[in-house]
Amino acid sequence: MKRQREIKAVLFDIDDTLFDSTTLSKMARMNAIKAMIECGLPIRSVQKGHSLLMKIVEKYGSNYDKHFDRLLETLGCCKDPKIIVAGIVAYHDTKLAYIKPNSDVIPTLIALRDKGCKLGIVSNGRSVKQWEKLIRLGLHHFFDVVIVSEDVGSEKPQSKIFRVATEKLEVKPKETIYAGDDPETDVLGANNAGLISVGLIKQKRKWSTLNKDKQPKFTIKTVSELLSILEPT
Amino acid sequence: MKRQREIKAVLFDIDDTLFDSTTLSKMARMNAIKAMIECGLPIRSVQKGHSLLMKIVEKYGSNYDKHFDRLLETLGCCKDPKIIVAGIVAYHDTKLAYIKPNSDVIPTLIALRDKGCKLGIVSNGRSVKQWEKLIRLGLHHFFDVVIVSEDVGSEKPQSKIFRVATEKLEVKPKETIYAGDDPETDVLGANNAGLISVGLIKQKRKWSTLNKDKQPKFTIKTVSELLSILEPT
Numbered sequence: 001m002k003r004q005r006e007i008k009a010v011l012f013d014i015d016d017t018l019f020d021s022t023t024l025s026k027m028a029r030m031n032a033i034k035a036m037i038e039c040g041l042p043i044r045s046v047q048k049g050h051s052l053l054m055k056i057v058e059k060y061g062s063n064y065d066k067h068f069d070r071l072l073e074t075l076g077c078c079k080d081p082k083i084i085v086a087g088i089v090a091y092h093d094t095k096l097a098y099i100k101p102n103s104d105v106i107p108t109l110i111a112l113r114d115k116g117c118k119l120g121i122v123s124n125g126r127s128v129k130q131w132e133k134l135i136r137l138g139l140h141h142f143f144d145v146v147i148v149s150e151d152v153g154s155e156k157p158q159s160k161i162f163r164v165a166t167e168k169l170e171v172k173p174k175e176t177i178y179a180g181d182d183p184e185t186d187v188l189g190a191n192n193a194g195l196i197s198v199g200l201i202k203q204k205r206k207w208s209t210l211n212k213d214k215q216p217k218f219t220i221k222t223v224s225e226l227l228s229i230l231e232p233t
Numbered sequence: 234m235k236r237q238r239e240i241k242a243v244l245f246d247i248d249d250t251l252f253d254s255t256t257l258s259k260m261a262r263m264n265a266i267k268a269m270i271e272c273g274l275p276i277r278s279v280q281k282g283h284s285l286l287m288k289i290v291e292k293y294g295s296n297y298d299k300h301f302d303r304l305l306e307t308l309g310c311c312k313d314p315k316i317i318v319a320g321i322v323a324y325h326d327t328k329l330a331y332i333k334p335n336s337d338v339i340p341t342l343i344a345l346r347d348k349g350c351k352l353g354i355v356s357n358g359r360s361v362k363q364w365e366k367l368i369r370l371g372l373h374h375f376f377d378v379v380i381v382s383e384d385v386g387s388e389k390p391q392s393k394i395f396r397v398a399t400e401k402l403e404v405k406p407k408e409t410i411y412a413g414d415d416p417e418t419d420v421l422g423a424n425n426a427g428l429i430s431v432g433l434i435k436q437k438r439k440w441s442t443l444n445k446d447k448q449p450k451f452t453i454k455t456v457s458e459l460l461s462i463l464e465p466t
Contacts, residue, residue, distance in 0.1 A: 039373070081384065082373060085364035096329070131318035140272070140315060151314065 007196070007230050008171040009118040009144075011162070013180030014133055017200055017223070018105050025062075028094040029053055035090035036068065039083045042075055063126055099136045104224040109142045111227055118169045120145040122162055122178065124155045124185060145169055156180075157189030166195070179226060183207065183214035190216075198226065240429070240463050241404040242351040242377075244395070246413030247366055250433055250456070251338050258295075261327035262286055268323035269301065272316045275308055296359055332369045337457040342375045344460055351402045353378040355395055355411065357388045357418060378402055389413075390422030399428070412459060416440065416447035423449075431459065 015021035033049035149155035173194035180186025181200040190197035199216030248254035266282035382388035406427035413419025414433040423430035432449030
């Protein structure tokens with residue numbers, strides 16, 4: 001069977017690609033609300049607290065560092081470090097306890113390296129936060145390059161951040177896969193930069209209803225399916 | 234036996250009073266250096282790395298957040314987030330795993346409350362960091378007031394921070410003990426504010442060689458000895 005394409009490198013998104021960031025964040029926020037209630041947050045329902053918190057996260061972005069301060073304000077409370085820090089501690093403890101790679105990630109990374117593929121990360125966010133995830137996931141030794149938007153002054157879907165990665169790896173974009181879950185950043189960016197885009201399918205996402213430039217060249221349900229893209233049967 | 238003095242409240246310093254902050258920081262920094270070496274820090278001796286790091290901590294202060302960046306510079310390295318964040322993660326993991334109250338702290342706090350004493354904290358530092366310590370130590374429910382310098386715009390040895398605490402507790406300074414380990418901040422501040430100063434004796438410290446205003450009214454080797462100050466035999 002002839003190998004259809006020469007893939008020299010595989011680049012990955014981190015959140016919701018290498019681990020289930022969405023579930024983890026939800027669990028961490030629910031536990032934070034519980035701990036804050038235990039310390040005096042004047043609300044009875046954890047679910048209601050979580051909904052209020054999510055509105056704040058949407059308004060200020062996920063990298064804002066005063067979500068819990070704003071939650072207290074929303075509930076008409078004075079700033080109370082005991083309540084706020086109880087939330088922060090519970091949030092981080094939950095993340096630390098549960099952050100794990102999706103089950104097929106490590107075997108897939110090993111198999112890709114065995115095939116001679118270079119591996120890399122192209123991720124939006126703060127450098128310290130994204131590196132912390134890789135280190136806590138135990139994945140930081142697998143990648144030949146790790147490019148985080150804060151470090152290079154460009155973020156997905158801009159082409160530059162992808163180009164920084166392929167240039168460092170000394171591979172051509174058309175020989176490089178980019179795997180991610182988000183059509184707006186991962187797929188659009190990889191397509192614009194001339195990489196081979198691979199979209200991880202989440203529940204309910206209808207890739208087919210998206211504009212063509214946000215549609216991935218391949219879709220997969222789990223990262224191990226990358227191996228069959230490299231060597232189609 | 235007549236009770237010699239009426240003590241209505243006992244206030245505490247946190248670091249090196251409620252837990253062994255010095256040992257914990259040293260362990261955390263040693264583990265950080267080990268993790269950074271594993272990720273490529275160009276130095277062989279953990280001890281040497283720790284010495285270089287301590288010079289940086291002394292120069293920039295313990296609340297500065299770029300100690301590891303400066304360490305890389307000192308060793309002639311480029312900024313490398315993998316190495317820096319490996320250090321940060323190891324540092325925090327060590328702290329999280331080992332932060333525990335000194336063994337007699339919880340029984341002493343319970344005994345003091347049983348006697349009707351109000352309890353409080355007067356601490357220098359950043360609010361989030363000091364609250365995090367109390368929460369991780371499991372002590373945050375014991376105290377009627379927690380005053381952190383960042384929150385009140387005054388720090389030990391200034392009198393104001395002690396006065397904020399006694400006023401919130403509605404007690405007089407002369408009815409209030411302040412227990413801490415540092416003559417320059419804890420004892421001097423408590424003496425100036427008219428509180429009953431209690432100095433925790435560390436190895437090698439010669440309280441008797443200090444100026445009179447830095448000498449505590451009582452010295453103790455461990456916090457449980459506070460109970461015999463309250464009810465002398």
